Amino acid sequence: MSSEPLVLGIETSCDETGVGIVRGSTLLADAVATSVDEQARFGGVVPEVASRAHLEAMRSTVERALSDAKVSLSDLDAIAVTAGPGLVGALLVGTATAQALSLATSKPLYGVNHLAAHVAVDRLEHGPLPQPAIALLVSGGHSSLLRVDDVTSDVTALGATIDDAAGEAFDKVGRLLGLPFPGGPHIDRWATEGNPAAIDFPRGLTSQRDLDRHRYDFSFSGLKTAVARWVELRQREGEPIAMPDVAASFQEAVVDVLSRKAVDACRQQGIEHMVLGGGVAANSRLRTVLEERCGHAGIAFRVPRPALCTDNGAMVAALGSALVESGQPASKLGIAVDSSLSVEQVTVT
């Protein structure tokens, strides 16, 4: 095998059917089909709808990725697939496909962690990850601060959300503002017109007392309630809701806490590199504020382009190729999915 392994990655943990192909840290194809329009009718992801949509989209998405990358299955060096965390039925569609491909082609199979893949994807944009690095991982289901000594084998959780994930907070606030699901991108857009200092929304777990126990943890449910109260009060008084200001002020509260704690983790751990990942990493304000705050603190900051931040197959292939390059053992063919796979477990064996 050449030093640049050709890896196909399959992602089906939520509502995106993603199939990506990479050679080493070069992206060759990133085919994504999404059931988000179907999910939007229900205001959230319905697991059964997601599983069925994965089944329907899988074959054509694999074919599209192979054709975009101009490779055939027999050219591959390995197949990687998200084994968790995520929705069980949705994960099963991905792992069953990967198992079948692995069996048919006799290529090794790597069952990988979706969250580690959100961090590893940056190698496709900026080359191999600097190690150690602090990773801020913010998605619809998770918000974590990680110390990454080796993305293929050594990830330590420093803190996580104690209630809602950052993306979940965006989506819930989006819903109460009457925006379509998922609310994150809509709030991002509305906020560009608003004043982030218009409303002083609370910053969860930042008081000195909270910091003593929860230095690297997050809490967004109090913020969500504060936005709901603020909106209700205006509605009761018959006052108009200044959507851009509410969106910008809510977003600022989330971004302020995430970026403050991530920079603090770098300082306290003596680490000079930060990587941002997960769907919320597509947020324009979070990218700008982290870039600025890291710049002031002398921290080198990396974040992939927005399309690689939200769920896709390329991130799974990117982690897969890193695993092959570093000589990590492949998984057995009969890998089990794990809906609550720990963020510290990079692969399932």
Ligand code: KG4
């Ligand atoms: O990583 P991801 O695609 O799926 C999960 O693994 O959860 O993240 C989806 C989340 C959703 O909550 C969505 O609202 C949020 O990422 N998101 C954003 C933006 N784009 C996606 N949140 C804020 N601003 C954005 N531009």
Ligand code: ZN
């Ligand atoms: Zn994700």
